[in-house]
Amino acid sequence: MAVTVGRVFLAQPCTSAAFIGNVKHIHRSSFGFSAKPGVAPSRHSRTVVRAQERPTWLPGLDPPPHLNGTLAGDYGFDPLGLGEDPESLKWYVQAELMHCRFAMAGVAGILLTDLLRVTGISSIPVWYEAGAMKFGFASTRTLFIVQMILMGFVETKRYMDFINPGSQAEDGTFFGLEAALEGLEPGYPGGPILNPLGLAKDIKNAHDWKLKEIKNGRLAMIAMLGFFVQASVTHAGPIDNLAEHLSNPWHKTIVQTLANNSS
Known part of the structure; x- marks a missing residue:
């Protein structure tokens, strides 16, 4: 699931203590108590959001492969694929x-x-x-x-x-x-x-x-x-x-x- 607020974000539900990137994610129940290892998350479990560093012209959009962010002003905008070559x-x-x-x-x-x-x-x-x-x-x-x-x-x-x-x-x-x-x-x-x-x-x-x-x-x-x-x-x-x-x-x-x- 992709979520964004000004930048591209990747949302991942957490079922137990885990590391994604450099951020530690701990699954908690809706009452704030840590869940026991091996216990499936409830429908009230929190979702931890991890932000990517690169902004795009349209929030939540995955930029095309040929626009890797190295060009000045590159926000992944090429809807017609003109720059694929x-x-x-x-x-x-x-x-x-x-x-x-x-x-x-x-x-x-x-x-x-x-x-x-x-x-x-x-x-x-x-x-x-x-x-x-x-x-x-x-x-x-x-x-x-x-x-x-x-x-x-x-x-x-x-x-x-x-x-x-x-x-x-x-x-x-x-x-x-x-x-x-x-x-x-x-x-x-x-x-x-x-x-x-x-x-x-x-x-x-x-x-x-x-x-x-x-x-x-x-x-x-x-x-x-x-x-x-x-x-x-x-x-x-x-x-x-x-x-x-x-x-x-x-x-x-x-x-x-x-x-x-x-x-």
Whole structure:
């Protein structure tokens, strides 16, 4: 029988003095007296619960074998079994990491620009209209081509480092900036350029930093999804929506907003 409160637990009835792990279990009757050896437990016998150390995304769930808890942020979530192949799992780990970082940058950019717009500090457009904005120093086509070239170059280098770890840290592979990047491991280039504060220099033993990053990244991806839905329903930015909610918290909520827009 599996029971849990925040972690995975295994419940086992005790019939006599026994050791499970490092915890001693003694069967007692419903009146608190120790049962005699060899006597079968009554239906009122207590059940001793032993907690496992690893939490899972769904209480009481046994994680799949290919997720053994060694990956940062691994809570046994793979309902479709996408990571059963070890090589595919490595790619999905890198893909999630990059999506997390893009989402964190996107959330920070949306909130900052929206705050500047709402307070009147800048006349920049709302975030979902920024892509249609025209710039005087270059045409939209030119900016698109430059962006494709730059991002294509960086993503190609990242992919090459993924299939051959450490290859992009060799001399002459990055315009002489190899020492400033210090390729630590795939997904974590580091160095003074990408790690100016010197956090997690020993990336092999930086499990806590990796866990914090992946947790914040997953939260940012959910926030980005919320921004998309919010913009589609309300046609306003997140700061505008927040200000409207704070003006009348009991009557201007997500429930009223969805109800008004559906009618």
